[in-house]
Structure formats: structure tokens, C-alpha cells
Amino acid sequence: KRVFRSSTILLFFVFFIASASAQKNNWPNTLLWKISGNGLARPSYLFGTMHLQDKRIFNLGDSFYHHFERVEGFAIEVDFREYMDTLLTRGFQMVEDRNLKDEEDEDVDAVVDSATAVASPSAEKSTVKQDADKKMSRNLRKEFRKLRSEQIKSLLLYGRMPTILDAYLYGMAMKQGKWLGAVEEVNDQLSIRNELGKDIDEKEEMDQPERALLTSLGNMIKVYLAQDLNQIEEIALNQQSAKTKTVLFNNRNLKMARSMDSLSHLRSMFYAVGAAHLPGDSGVILLLRQKGYTVTPVISTSTMPAEKYAANLPSLSWYEVGQADGLYKVDMPGIPSEYNLYGELVKMKVFVDVTTMNFFMAGHTIAQFGDDELETALKNMGKSMGGKILNIKKFNRDEAKGVEGMVNSGSTSFRLQMLKKGNSAFFLMVGSSGSYKISNADADKFFYSFKAGETASSSTQTNWKVFSLPDKGVSVKMPAVPKRNKSFERQSDGSGWNFQVFDCTDPAAGLYYLFQVRDVAAGNFLEGDSLYFEQFKENLLKDDVSMLRDETSVMQGLPVLRFDALSKSESLFYKTMNLIRGNRIYTMMVLGHISKKEEEGAEHFFQSLKLEELKKTVFTLQTSDDLSFSSMAPDKFIRAKEEEKEDSTRIHYTSYDPNEVTSYEVVKD
Numbered sequence: 001k002r003v004f005r006s007s008t009i010l011l012f013f014v015f016f017i018a019s020a021s022a023q024k025n026n027w028p029n030t031l032l033w034k035i036s037g038n039g040l041a042r043p044s045y046l047f048g049t050m051h052l053q054d055k056r057i058f059n060l061g062d063s064f065y066h067h068f069e070r071v072e073g074f075a076i077e078v079d080f081r082e083y084m085d086t087l088l089t090r091g092f093q094m095v096e097d098r099n100l101k102d103e104e105d106e107d108v109d110a111v112v113d114s115a116t117a118v119a120s121p122s123a124e125k126s127t128v129k130q131d132a133d134k135k136m137s138r139n140l141r142k143e144f145r146k147l148r149s150e151q152i153k154s155l156l157l158y159g160r161m162p163t164i165l166d167a168y169l170y171g172m173a174m175k176q177g178k179w180l181g182a183v184e185e186v187n188d189q190l191s192i193r194n195e196l197g198k199d200i201d202e203k204e205e206m207d208q209p210e211r212a213l214l215t216s217l218g219n220m221i222k223v224y225l226a227q228d229l230n231q232i233e234e235i236a237l238n239q240q241s242a243k244t245k246t247v248l249f250n251n252r253n254l255k256m257a258r259s260m261d262s263l264s265h266l267r268s269m270f271y272a273v274g275a276a277h278l279p280g281d282s283g284v285i286l287l288l289r290q291k292g293y294t295v296t297p298v299i300s301t302s303t304m305p306a307e308k309y310a311a312n313l314p315s316l317s318w319y320e321v322g323q324a325d326g327l328y329k330v331d332m333p334g335i336p337s338e339y340n341l342y343g344e345l346v347k348m349k350v351f352v353d354v355t356t357m358n359f360f361m362a363g364h365t366i367a368q369f370g371d372d373e374l375e376t377a378l379k380n381m382g383k384s385m386g387g388k389i390l391n392i393k394k395f396n397r398d399e400a401k402g403v404e405g406m407v408n409s410g411s412t413s414f415r416l417q418m419l420k421k422g423n424s425a426f427f428l429m430v431g432s433s434g435s436y437k438i439s440n441a442d443a444d445k446f447f448y449s450f451k452a453g454e455t456a457s458s459s460t461q462t463n464w465k466v467f468s469l470p471d472k473g474v475s476v477k478m479p480a481v482p483k484r485n486k487s488f489e490r491q492s493d494g495s496g497w498n499f500q501v502f503d504c505t506d507p508a509a510g511l512y513y514l515f516q517v518r519d520v521a522a523g524n525f526l527e528g529d530s531l532y533f534e535q536f537k538e539n540l541l542k543d544d545v546s547m548l549r550d551e552t553s554v555m556q557g558l559p560v561l562r563f564d565a566l567s568k569s570e571s572l573f574y575k576t577m578n579l580i581r582g583n584r585i586y587t588m589m590v591l592g593h594i595s596k597k598e599e600e601g602a603e604h605f606f607q608s609l610k611l612e613e614l615k616k617t618v619f620t621l622q623t624s625d626d627l628s629f630s631s632m633a634p635d636k637f638i639r640a641k642e643e644e645k646e647d648s649t650r651i652h653y654t655s656y657d658p659n660e661v662t663s664y665e666v667v668k669d
Contacts, residue, residue, distance in 0.1 A: 027229035027279055028297045032064055035264060037294040042268040044260070045071065045298070046284065048275030049169070050224045053160040057224060058168065058307065061300025065309055072267040074173035075259070076166045077274065079182040080354050085337050086186050088350060092339055093487065161307070162356045162433065168306060169272050171355025174334075175313040179267060183259035188252060224275060233279040250282045257287035264293075310355065318445070321349055323364070323453075327507065328426055330362045331449035333442065343485030343503040345512055359431045360446055366510045367425040368572055368593055374403045378418045381427065382407040385414065400426070400452045415443055421452040423510025423596070461604050467502065471615065471659070472517045474586055477608035479506040479601065482515060496524045509599050511592040520583035522656035523640065523663050529580050533561045536578060544568050555579060556611055566594060573597040577606045583661035615659045624653055624666070631655075633664050 031048035045067045050057050068074075161168060173180060223231045240248075256273060263269050277284050288295050321336055322329030336351040348363035369377045375392060382389035387407035395402045400421040407414045417428040428450060430443045467482055468475035482502035492499040498521050503514040520526055533552065540563065541547065549564035561578045575590045575597075586609065590602035623630040624637050631637075633655035640652040651668040 027233070028299075029227045029229070030297045030299055031224075031227045031229075031275055031278070032061065032067070032298040032300070033278070033285060034067075034296050034298050035260070035288060035293050036296070038292040040264055040268075040293075042071075044264040044269040044271065046260070046271045046273070046278065046288075046295070048229075048278045049076075049165045049272050050221070050275060051164045051166060052221070053162070053164055054221060055161055055305075056221065057165055058161055059303040059305055060309075062302045062304065063298050063300040065304065067298070068169075068172075068270050069176060070268075071178070071270045073179035073181060073263065073269045074170065074272070075181040075183050075263060075269060076170055076272045077182060077184050077256075078186050078188070079180065080167050080170045081180075081337070082182070082186050084352050084354070088337070088339060088352075092341055093490070095341065162358075163354060165306075166272055167354045167357075168310075171353065172306070172310050172313060173270070174354070175310070175316060178270075181263065183256040183263075183271060183273065184252060188255070229275070229279040232276055233283075249277060249280075253277055253282055253284050253287060257284050257291065260284070260288060261291050261293075316353065320449075321362070323347075325507075326453040327364060327424060328362070328450065328452050330428070330451070331446060332360050332362070333446075336360070336362075340487075342487055343501070343514070344483055344505050345503065357433050359429075361429040361431075362426070362450070364424055364426045366505050366507065366512055366592065367420050367423050368570065368591075369420070369425070370571065370593065370595060371401055371420060373571065374401060374418055374420055377425070378403050378405055378416065381416065381418065385409050387414070389416075397448075397450070398452065404447075415447075417447055417450075419450070419452065422507075423593075424452070424507050426450070426452060461600075464604070464608075467515070468612075469500070469517065470612065472500065472519075472584070473581070473612045473614040474517065475610045475612060476515055476588070476605065478504055478513050478515070478605065479509070479511075480504040482513070485514070488514075488516065492518075496521050506601060509592070509601050510596045511590055511599060511601050513601075513605060514587075514589045514591075516585075516587040516589075518585040518587065519658070519661045522638070523652075523654045523665070524583075525663065526580070526583050526585075529559045532580065532585070533559075533563075533578065536561065536576075537563055540565050540574065540576070545574070548573070549575075555609075558611075562606075566597075575602040575606075577609070579609065579611075581611070617657045617659045622655060628668065629666060631664075631666065634659075634662075637666065 033046040034043050035046055036043040047064065163171075170180065220235075223235065256271075256277060260269070260271055273284065279285065285295050316333040318331050318333050319335055320329055320331050332349070332351045333353065334351045336349040339348045339350060340346065341348070346363060346365045348361055350359060350361045352359045375394070378392070379389050382405065385407055387409040389405035389407050392403060392405045395404065397419065400419040402417055402419040404415070404417045407416065412431055412433045414429055414431045419426045419428075428447055430446060461477075464477040464479055465481050466475055467478050482504040485501040485503045488501040488503075489499045498519045500517045500519075501514065502516075503512065505512050526532060537547075537550065545565040545567045547563070547565050549562055551562045553560045553562070559580050562576070563578075564573065564575045566573050571594050572591060573594050573596075577588045579586045588606055588609065590605060592599070617634045619632045619634055621630055622633040622636050625639055634657035635655050637653040637655050640654065649669060653666040653668075655664040656662075657664070
């Protein structure tokens with residue numbers, strides 16, 4: 001009994017089997033329900049799904065297909081396009097954070113926390129141990145869930161479809177041209193994983209035999225195939241805690257019912273949600289009835305595999321997509337989502353076919369390699385994907401040079417092309433998971449539709465844009481209006497710094513420009529200009545680069561470091577300038593292929609830096625939270641409560657001036 005309870009918690013994203021009440025209901029054996037009355041011009045339909053890829057659950061009734069193809073709209077729990085966007089965005093952020101983390105760590109030593117500078121060694125050791133324990137716990141939990149996921153996949157003995165039932169139905173509705181939507185927000189489900197997963201005892205659960213998991217999963221599939229809502233409700237009542245039912249179902253059912261109420265008055269709808277959301281006194285069926293709807297069962301007399309039905313649907317429409325500046329264009333079987341890596345350095349367009357989980361990607365960046373380094377660049381890309389490039393072929397397309405290859409990573413196969421034209425590099429990719437491979441015809445249509453446009457006319461210095469940050473007391477000129485680089489800014493968390501980072505590219509020159517303002521965080525101060533400069537240089541040199549220039553100077557009475565370097569392994573050059581203004585540092589960087597290191601843009605960028613007068617801070621009388629003291633300060637005093645846990649005899653207060661980047665502190669001992 002213990003095993004079955006815990007297994008259902010682990011599988012809550014597979015099959016929601018809970019309700020809100022222990023009252024016995026006599027539900028007919030069907031997962032399809034008609035929603036009518038309450039002023040609806042046309043009926044809508046509600047269908048209970050199971051979030052699995054097991055082929056058995058894809059045998060759907062004749063009544064299902066009849067009503068599915070006649071409604072105007074289709075909605076699942078969360079919009080699958082938005083869900084995929086969220087997952088891909090998080091995935092790209094993980095790549096950025098993993099690659100950027102080490103690059104930011106080196107500057108931490110140059111920043112001193114005035115609150116912990118006098119902390120005892122034992123307190124520091126305790127904090128370090130606690131942080132390590134938390135990190136280990138997170139890693140164990142992650143590996144545990146990964147292993148359980150693999151176990152679940154291995155237990156699907158009846159064949160796997162390329163995606164879960166909900167997503168497959170979403171793809172079918174897309175091909176029929178229906179309006180697509182959702183009855184929940186993506187964050188509703190993402191937060192559930194964090195809320196319920198934190199109570200799992202990994203060690204205890206890992207000791208449970210795989211046979212028990214097989215029995216649990218097999219029983220759930222058996223109940224679902226019988227369309228037995230009574231048994232679904234009964235399992236939920238016996239196995240789920242009050243907290244689980246509230247978080248997983250009661251709260252979400254209310255939101256689903258409200259969404260269905262609203263959407264059904266706009267168009268005839270077909271709703272597909274987890275089957276466990278249907279029954280119970282707080283289930284969606286009764287909630288809709290309470291709103292005045294007539295909700296009645298729909299019975300089928302025969303079934304048909306969804307794959308067979310989908311084979312007769314029209315193919316996805318192809319669209320020409322590309323960059324607004326005409327840098328390239330390519331055809332995709334759907335409207336792609338757009339993503340950036342490392343700010344403006346890498347831009348991508350990705351379309352995922354949710355019916356097959358195949359995807360198409362097109363992207364571009366400034367060329368960080370020469371024409372004779374295309375093959376090496378492709379191999380490096382394959383290596384970063386966890387595989388080895390096979391079947392390498394070179395080609396020319398119009399004025400672009402290209403190279404193509406295949407790579408297998410786990411169960412996913414990729415076909416890649418990398419092209420270079422002028423100072424721009426382009427990469428194209430199709431990916432297939434499992435046995436549902438992208439056809440060669442579709443892949444060829446995608447690859448050979450690609451056209452590289454003409455590079456934008458060379459940006460002259462007179463066309464550069466003035467970029468100003470009045471609150472930071474600075475302005476610079478850049479070849480284009482820069483955008484905020486969130487991936488770099490995330491690295492400031494816990495570092496003792498606050499970052500603002502902006503960047504842009506100049507495709508005509510093949511250069512990447514970055515401008516960063518680093519402010520020491522409240523309660524910290526910069527230990528020394530020379531120390532920071534040395535750590536900056538050490539960090540750049542450790543990445544297998546050789547120094548080209550190392551000069552310190554003074555600008556308007558402030559220390560400046562000019563440091564340029566050449567990457568030995570990547571054929572890249574870096575030109576940098578750092579200016580320290582108290583506890584604030586302005587960092588400027590230009591990156592490009594070594595063949596572009598004599599371009600004048602970098603020097604023009606550095607020379608354009610202009611310091612402006614800082615905003616004057618008004619000091620007012622501030623009183624501590626315990627009313628024990630008051631003082632003139634730039635802002636309210638913040639009490640360092642974390643420090644008090646380590647040393648209860650000391651109370652530390654900080655008032656922070658963001659204009660001058662200065663902390664004013666009061667310590668009570």
C-alpha cells in the first residue's frame with residue numbers, strides 16, 4: 001500500500017488520479033462529456049486524457065472523432081506551444097548559466113562583505129557546509145527523478161507514441177486549423193512539480209522494487225482503458241493526502257471550470273484534461289453543472305487508433321520565415337518561436353511539431369571562424385550536443401560555403417548544416433526523437449529553402465547610436481541600439497555584484513559589442529582597483545588565450561585597464577576596457593574572428609565612453625526597525641538577519657545609496 005501511494009505521487013504528471021471528496025458517485029464508463037445549455041449556441045465537449053505515450057490509450061472512440069472534428073476550438077491544460085517555449089527557454093538558460101558561471105566566479109574575491117568580514121571561521125565553515133548539503137540534496141533529487149522517469153519509460157510494454165496523448169491531440173487540432181488554447185497557465189503546472197516533489201524521500205523511494213512501479217502504472221492504464229471514473233475517484237480518495245488533492249486538483253479544477261465557462265461562450269470547444277480532473281464533488285463535471293451547464297456522458301460504439309485518423313489529416317502548412325533585416329530566410333512547417341543565446345550574440349528560430357516531437361531550427365551569429373574552419377566548427381557543435389558528427393559533406397549554396405553532418409545523442413538524431421557568408425555564420429538543424437524520424441523530403445525542403453541575404457551595409461561611425469544610462473552616470477556609442485543581456489545579468493546572483501549588461505552585433509564588421517555596468521551590492525565594497533584588474537586578466541587568460549595588450553591608465557582621474565587577448569583554440573580576439581568609479585565598474589568588450597582584430601570599431605567604441613554627473617542622493621532621517629537608533633541616511637536601514645543566526649550578539653544594519661554605490665552601516669554589539 002505504501003508503494004502504491006508513493007508511486008502515484010511520482011507519476012502525478014502521468015495520470016492525475018485524485019478528487020476532492022470521499023462521497024461515492026455513480027459515474028458512467030466514459031471519458032467524453034457533452035457541455036450544453038447555459039446560453040451556449042453550440043455544445044462543447046470535455047475529454048479525460050492520460051499523460052502517457054503508451055499506444056493503448058491512443059485508441060479513441062468514434063464519438064470522440066465525430067465531435068472533435070466539428071468543434072471550432074481545442075484546449076488542453078496548458079498551451080503546448082507556450083509550454084514548449086518555457087521548457088526551451090529554461091534549457092537555453094541552463095546552457096548559458098553552465099558556460100558563464102565559471103567566467104563570473106573570479107571577481108567575487110575582489111568584493112568584501114562588510115558584514116561577514118569579521119565573522120568567525122566556525123560560522124563560515126558552517127555556512128559552507130550547509131550550502132554544500134543543500135546543493136547535494138538538489139542534485140540527488142534531480143538524479144532520482146531522472147532515474148524514475150527512465151524506469152517509467154521502460155515499463156511501457158505496448159509501444160510508445162512520439163508524444164503524450166494531450167500533445168498528439170493538440171497537433172491534430174492544429175492540422176485541422178482550429179483555434180488553440182489552454183485552461184491553465186504554464187506556471188500553474190511548473191509550480192506543482194516544485195511543491196509536491198520536495199516531500200519525496202529519495203532513498204526510501206529508490207528502495208522500492210521496479211515490480212511495484214510496474215503494478216502501479218499497469219493498474220492506472222487498466223483503469224483508464226476501462227474509462228472507469230468511479231475507480232479513478234476511488235483510487236484518489238484512498239491514496240492521496242489532503243494537501244495533494246488541494247494542490248493538484250481542487251484549486252486547479254476551479255480555474256479550469258472558469259476557463260471553460262468563458263471559452264465555451266466564444267466558440268464551440270473541445271477540452272482535453274487529465275481524466276482525474278473530471279469526477280468528484282470538486283471535479284470539473286460537477287463544477288460546470290453548478291455554473292448552470294448540462295453536462296452529459298457521450299458513449300462510443302467503436303475505436304480507432306489516433307495515428308490512423310491523423311494520417312488522413314492535411315499536412316502542416318509551411319511558412320517562409322527569416323530575419324527582419326533580410327539576413328536570411330528559410331521555410332518551416334509552422335510559425336517558429338524565437339530565442340537568443342548570450343544576449344544578441346546568437347539568435348535562433350525553433351519550430352516543434354508537437355504531434356511527432358520533431359523540430360526545426362535556424363539560427364545565426366557573427367562568424368567566429370574562417371572559411372577553412374567550417375568543418376571544425378560543425379564538429380565542435382556536435383561535441384557540445386553530446387555526440388560525434390558523422391557523414392560530413394561540404395557544399396556551396398549560392399555565395400555561401402557550407403558543411404553538413406549527422407549526430408546521434410541518446411535517442412535523438414540530428415541532421416545539421418552550417419554555412420558562412422561574409423561575416424555571418426548560419427546553422428540549420430532538424431531533430432527526431434525515437435522511431436518517428438523526419439522524412440528526408442521534409443528535411444531537404446527545409447535545408448534547401450535556406451537563402452542567405454546580403455549583409456547589411458557597413459556601419460560608419462557617423463551612424464552609430466548614442467546609448468545612455470543616466471542613473472549610472474555614463475553614455476557610449478554603439479553600432480546599433482543594444483538590448484538587455486539577461487543571461488549575463490543572472491550571473492550576479494549571490495556574487496556581491498549587481499549587473500546591468502547590454503549588447504549588440506555589427507554583422508557588416510563581424511563584431512560583437514558588450515557594455516556592462518557592475519555595482520557592488522549593498523553591504524559590500526571593492527577591496528582594490530589593482531586586485532580587480534588582476535583578477536579580470538587572470539580570468540581571461542585561463543581560457544587558453546594569449547595576451548596582446550595590457551595597459552593601465554587614468555581617465556578623468558579614474559583608473560582604467562585596457563586588456564586585449566587572442567584565443568589560441570577558437571581563432572577569436574577580445575578587446576576590453578574597464579574603468580573603476582568607486583564601487584562601480586564600467587566594462588566594455590569587443591569580440592570577433594582574428595581576421596577582424598584590426599577593425600576600427602573597437603577603438604571608436606572605447607573612446608566614446610563619456611562619464612556624466614551622478615544623481616545627487618537626498619539623505620533623510622531613518623530609524624531602525626527596533627527603534628533603537630536613528631540617523632541621516634540615503635535609504636531605510638536593512639537588518640542583516642542571516643548574520644544574526646551565526647552571531648546573536650551582533651546586529652548589523654545597512655543603508656544603501658545606489659547612485660554613489662555606497663553602503664552606510666551601523667553595527668550594534
